[in-house]
Amino acid sequence: xxxxxxxxxxxxxxxxxxxxxxxxxxxxxxxxxxxxxxxxxxxxxxxxxxxxxxxxxxxxxxxxxxxxxxxxxxxxxxxxxxxxxxxxxxxxxxxxxxxxxxxxxxxxxxxxxxxxxxxxxxxxxxxxxxxxxxxxxxxxxxxxxxxxxxxxxxxxxxxxxxxxxxxxxxxxxxxxxxxxxxxxxxxxxxxxxxxxxxxxxxxxxxxxxxxxxxxxxxxxxxxxxxxxxxxxxxxxxxxxxxxxxxxxxxxxxxxxxxxxxxxxxxxxxxxxxxxxxxxxxxxxxxxxxxxxxxxxxxx
Amino acid sequence: xxxxxxxxxxxxxxxxxxxxxxxxxxxxxxxxxxxxxxxxxxxxxxxxxxxxxxxxxxxxxxxxxxxxxxxxxxxxxxxxxxxxxxxxxxxxxxxxxxxxxxxxxxxxxxxxxxxxxxxxxxxxxxxxxxxxxxxxxxxxxxxxxxxxxxxxxxxxxxxxxxxxxxxxxxxxxxxxxxxxxxxxxxxxxxxxxxxxxxxxxxxxxxxxxxxxxxxxxxxxxxxxxxxxxxxxxxxxxxxxxxxxxxxxxxxxxxxxxxxxxxxxxxxxxxxxxxxxxxxxxxxxxxxxxxxxxxxxxxxxxxxxxxxxxxxxxxxxxxxxxxxxxxxxxxxxxxxxxxxxxxxxxxxxxxxxxxxxxxxxxxxxxxxxxxxxxxxxxxxxxxxxxxxxxxxxxxxxxxxxxxxxxxxxxxxxxxxxxxxxxxxxxxxxxxxxxxxxxxxxxxxxxxxxxxxxxxxxxxxxxxxxxxxxxxxxxxxxxxxxxxxxxxxxxxxxxxxxxxxxxxxxxxxxxxxxxxxxxxxxxxxxxxxxxxxxxxxxxxxxxxxxxxxxxxxxxxxxxxxx
Numbered sequence: 070x071x072x073x074x075x076x077x078x079x080x081x082x083x084x085x086x087x088x089x090x091x092x093x094x095x096x097x098x099x100x101x102x103x104x105x106x107x108x109x110x111x112x113x114x115x116x117x118x119x120x121x122x123x124x125x126x127x128x129x130x131x132x133x134x135x136x137x138x139x140x141x142x143x144x145x146x147x148x149x150x151x152x153x154x155x156x157x158x159x160x161x162x163x164x165x166x167x168x169x170x171x172x173x174x175x176x177x178x179x180x181x182x183x184x185x186x187x188x189x190x191x192x193x194x195x196x197x198x199x200x201x202x203x204x205x206x207x208x209x210x211x212x213x214x215x216x217x218x219x220x221x222x223x224x225x226x227x228x229x230x231x232x233x234x235x236x237x238x239x240x241x242x243x244x245x246x247x248x249x250x251x252x253x254x255x256x257x258x259x260x261x262x263x264x265x266x267x268x269x270x271x272x273x274x275x276x277x278x279x280x281x282x283x284x285x286x287x288x289x290x291x292x293x294x295x296x297x298x299x300x301x302x303x304x305x306x307x308x309x310x311x312x313x314x315x316x317x318x319x320x321x322x323x324x325x326x327x328x329x330x331x332x333x334x335x336x337x338x339x340x341x342x343x344x345x346x347x348x349x350x351x352x353x354x355x356x357x358x359x360x361x362x363x364x365x366x367x368x
Numbered sequence: 369x370x371x372x373x374x375x376x377x378x379x380x381x382x383x384x385x386x387x388x389x390x391x392x393x394x395x396x397x398x399x400x401x402x403x404x405x406x407x408x409x410x411x412x413x414x415x416x417x418x419x420x421x422x423x424x425x426x427x428x429x430x431x432x433x434x435x436x437x438x439x440x441x442x443x444x445x446x447x448x449x450x451x452x453x454x455x456x457x458x459x460x461x462x463x464x465x466x467x468x469x470x471x472x473x474x475x476x477x478x479x480x481x482x483x484x485x486x487x488x489x490x491x492x493x494x495x496x497x498x499x500x501x502x503x504x505x506x507x508x509x510x511x512x513x514x515x516x517x518x519x520x521x522x523x524x525x526x527x528x529x530x531x532x533x534x535x536x537x538x539x540x541x542x543x544x545x546x547x548x549x550x551x552x553x554x555x556x557x558x559x560x561x562x563x564x565x566x567x568x569x570x571x572x573x574x575x576x577x578x579x580x581x582x583x584x585x586x587x588x589x590x591x592x593x594x595x596x597x598x599x600x601x602x603x604x605x606x607x608x609x610x611x612x613x614x615x616x617x618x619x620x621x622x623x624x625x626x627x628x629x630x631x632x633x634x635x636x637x638x639x640x641x642x643x644x645x646x647x648x649x650x651x652x653x654x655x656x657x658x659x660x661x662x663x664x665x666x667x668x669x670x671x672x673x674x675x676x677x678x679x680x681x682x683x684x685x686x687x688x689x690x691x692x693x694x695x696x697x698x699x700x701x702x703x704x705x706x707x708x709x710x711x712x713x714x715x716x717x718x719x720x721x722x723x724x725x726x727x728x729x730x731x732x733x734x735x736x737x738x739x740x741x742x743x744x745x746x747x748x749x750x751x752x753x754x755x756x757x758x759x760x761x762x763x764x765x766x767x768x769x770x771x772x773x774x775x776x777x778x779x780x781x782x783x784x785x786x787x788x789x790x791x792x793x794x795x796x797x798x799x800x801x802x803x804x805x806x807x808x809x810x811x812x813x814x815x816x817x818x819x820x821x822x823x824x825x826x827x828x829x830x831x832x833x834x835x836x837x838x839x840x841x842x843x844x845x846x847x848x849x850x851x852x853x854x855x856x857x858x859x860x861x862x863x864x865x866x867x868x869x870x871x872x873x874x875x876x877x878x879x880x881x882x883x884x885x886x887x888x889x890x891x892x893x894x895x896x897x898x899x900x901x902x903x904x905x906x907x908x909x910x911x912x913x914x915x916x917x918x919x920x921x922x923x924x925x926x927x928x
Contacts, residue, residue, distance in 0.1 A: 072751065072752050072755045072758060073752065075751075076748040076749075076751055076752055079748060080744065080745065080748055083715065083716075083719070083744055084741065084744060086719055087719060087722075087737070087740055087741060087744070090719060090722040090723050090727075091722065091727060091737055094658070094722055094723060094724060094725050094726065094727050095726075095727045095729065096659075096726040096727055096728045096729075097726075104659050104660075104726075104919075105658075105659050105660055105724060105725050105726050106724065107660055107661045107922075107924075107927070108660065108661070108663060108720075108724060109661050109663070109664075109665070109927050109928075110663055110664035110665065110666070110667065111663075111664070114720070115664050115667050115713070115716075115717070118712065118713060118716040119667075119709065119713055122708065122709045122712045122713075123709055126705045126706060126708060126709060129705055129751070129755065130698075130701060130702050130705050133698075133701050133705075133755045133756060133757065134698050134701070136755075136756075136757045137694050137697055137698055137701070137756050137757060138694055140757060140760075141693065141694045141697070142694055158533075197527070197533065198525070198527055198528040198533055198624075199525050199526075199527075199528070199624050199690075201689060201764060203764075203830075203832065205761065205829075205830035206830075208760070209689070209757065209759075209760020209761040209763075210689050210760055210761070210763060210764065211689055211691060211760070212689050212690045212691065214618075214624050214625065214690060214691070215527060215618035215619070215624055216618040216619075216621070216622070216623065216624065217624070217625065217691070219690070219691035220691075232830075232842070233830070234832060234835075235832070236689075236763070236764045236765065236832040237525070237689075237764060238445075238521045238525070238528075238833075238834040239528065240445075240528060240533065241441050241442055241445060241519075242441060243445075243834060243835060244441065244834075244835035244836045244837055244838070323839065343440060343441055343442070344441055344442065
């Protein structure tokens with residue numbers, strides 16, 4: 070904020086001088102034909118407008134350095150939550166290594182009480198190209214660079230939904246690589262974690278369509294890219310689907326998670342998000358129906 | 369045009385005779401004359417300005433409303449890649465080199481550049497680089513195996529450019545065209561440096577060179593140092609893509625950060641390569657239209673050289689978000705903030721030149737004043753962005769896009785327009801129309817401020833750059849619409865400008881050799897200058913040789 074204040078003052082002073090000079094020293098009809106007095110320079114004046122800016126720069130630099138150190142070199146409290154963020158073309162993978170939870174696109178974190186902070190420390194990398202994790206209301210951005218681990222932390226103090234998105238151009242669907250961060254009370258967060266830890270329910274005896282959908286899913290290429298915990302599907306190229314229905318959106322944010330949208334998405338992802346890397350599996354209408362039925366059981 | 373020398377008059381006569389069109393074409397494509405090459409540079413850059421400008425307009429239409437389907441994501445990504453690449457490599461640098469080619473020899477009283485044939489070679493190799501880039505469009509998808517236009521962004525971050533993420537040939541067109549343009553610009557930079565060092569007329573000491581020439585010398589030095597890493601990086605990328613190299617191939621242990629360093633150690637000096645010539649234009653125009661000598665010439669030269677040096681050590685402020693760590697970040701914060709000191713000196717010295725003058729609001733001057741104001745704003749948002757914590761929030765957002773367009777359009781293009789109005793009479797012996805010029809000025813400036821003032825805000829509200837569409841309800845809608853409307857005004861302004869140039873060529877008032885009552889050597893020779901520039905090699909004894917001629921009672925040399 071100091072930076073804003075300083076630049077605003079400079080703007081007013083220099084802009085004002087410019088305006089004054091332009092009005093005061095404009096050529097008037099009544100002026101004599103003579104050229105104005107020629108002034109070639111003045112060491113004192115020039116020295117003053119060299120030294121004053123240097124002082125301003127030193128002041129700004131010192132205050133900036135303090136903020137950099139406070140942010141980047143802040144000691145990590147023992148109560149911090151660890152999350153690994155992995156950028157993919159064009160979605161986000163979130164892993165909670167100490168809790169054994171894996172999810173996608175919607176990051177759940179506990180709100181932090183200033184008296185007893187529980188910030189979330191993010192270890193970030195990328196599976197393919199460089200992305201950037203940016204949730205403007207929580208923190209600045211940090212790039213996720215392949216072959217490299219970056220760290221940053223967030224410390225939300227109000228429960229709620231925080232929107233963000235990828236901020237480093239990463240290919241065709243960079244625009245729809247959205248991010249949702251859900252900050253929850255510690256109790257809600259614990260409940261969410263418990264739910265996420267469970268494997269997918271395999272007892273589908275009461276739901277014939279879903280049971281058939283599961284069979285279709287497990288016998289097609291879906292399992293090469295997607296994981297559903299507790300089944301043979303262990304692919305890691307696409308988002309983990311174990312608790313797909315606990316997410317509000319699909320396709321990394323832009324599409325609401327409803328059975329109709331899911332069906333449309335599976336039929337051909339490129340219609341809803343042209344350039345998405347998930348291919349159309351050319352499923353029949355019947356297969357699409359049963360797969361959608363199966364998907365909606367993944368709570 | 370009486371030069372008083374019968375031989376030269378005979379040469380003038382011969383040059384004036386009408387010749388068959390093919391001879392004229394042959395003369396232009398084979399010319400080593402610095403003025404003709406300069407004009408070709410400018411003409412070719414103007415064509416690319418129009419093309420890349422239209423690309424920007426299409427992007428603004430797409431973003432004017434949320435969830436728009438005017439163009440597909442693939443087309444949009446090509447548009448911003450081509451817009452950026454074209455504007456930097458095939459509009460910005462060529463147009464400035466065009467002016468330098470035309471003006472530097474005239475201003476230092478030389479008859480041509482030091483290496484006229486290298487000059488022609490540099491121009492044509494750059495020009496073919498631009499054509500190669502655009503051939504990628506003509507090649508179309510798959511047709512001739514040429515692929516479609518590049519879509520990796522103008523800084524083409526690795527590993528998005530690797531073969532696995534960018535199959536096809538469009539990225540190769542990007543790489544090769546920039547490689548060619550790099551060879552051309554390096555050649556011209558070498559030529560300008562040598563010319564300023566070796567070709568000055570009698571009495572033109574370094575301390576008497578016009579500021580534009582000084583700034584072009586610094587620019588050329590920067591091109592020489594900064595373009596080479598980019599050229600090297602393009603070669604490395606090609607090796608990665610075709611010969612199994614792993615410089616930037618992260619899947620085989622290469623480094624994505626390495627590419628960023630290579631690119632930005634070119635990319636940031638590049639900003640100064642583009643803006644220093646604009647400083648040069650302003651330093652020539654403001655004194656003439658204030659009717660005063662430039663204030664603090666030695667400080668202006670020192671500040672230019674300082675900017676040149678410091679600009680080589682600030683590149684990683686483009687990389688505050690890649691995790692350089694506190695030590696790296698603080699160094700680049702400091703270097704970046706320090707560059708505002710010499711830049712501030714320049715602004716104050718221009719202000720002091722206005723101070724106490726008799727300011728004439730001719731079209732070149734109103735563009736110069738707009739430059740001062742807009743460059744001030746651009747510099748201040750630059751200081752904000754140099755503070756790393758601020759940058760973590762706003763890097764790669766529309767705030768940054770607005771900031772650098774404030775520099776590129778608000779400062780550089782605005783100064784360029786002023787320069788067109790200022791030197792057009794020298795090239796054509798015709799004045800450009802003042803009324804049309806004021807229409808051009810007001811339409812363009814209103815459009816500029818509508819577009820780029822309002823563009824800062826969506827960035828503050830979290831809108832990243834390079835997205836082809838966005839959801840409604842994030843507070844970005846109205847702002848983007850205003851930004852789009854500004855683009856219409858800018859187009860209208862540019863139409864006035866182009867019409868003015870064409871019309872004035874035939875109907876403009878006859879200018880004579882010195883219409884502005886100016887002081888540098890180019891105004892001492894006829895308009896347009898003959899191919900040999902000066903019939904008799906000039907001798908100067910101060911920074912303002914024509915002032916000395918016009919005011920023999922009080923010449924400048926008494927004060928230097």
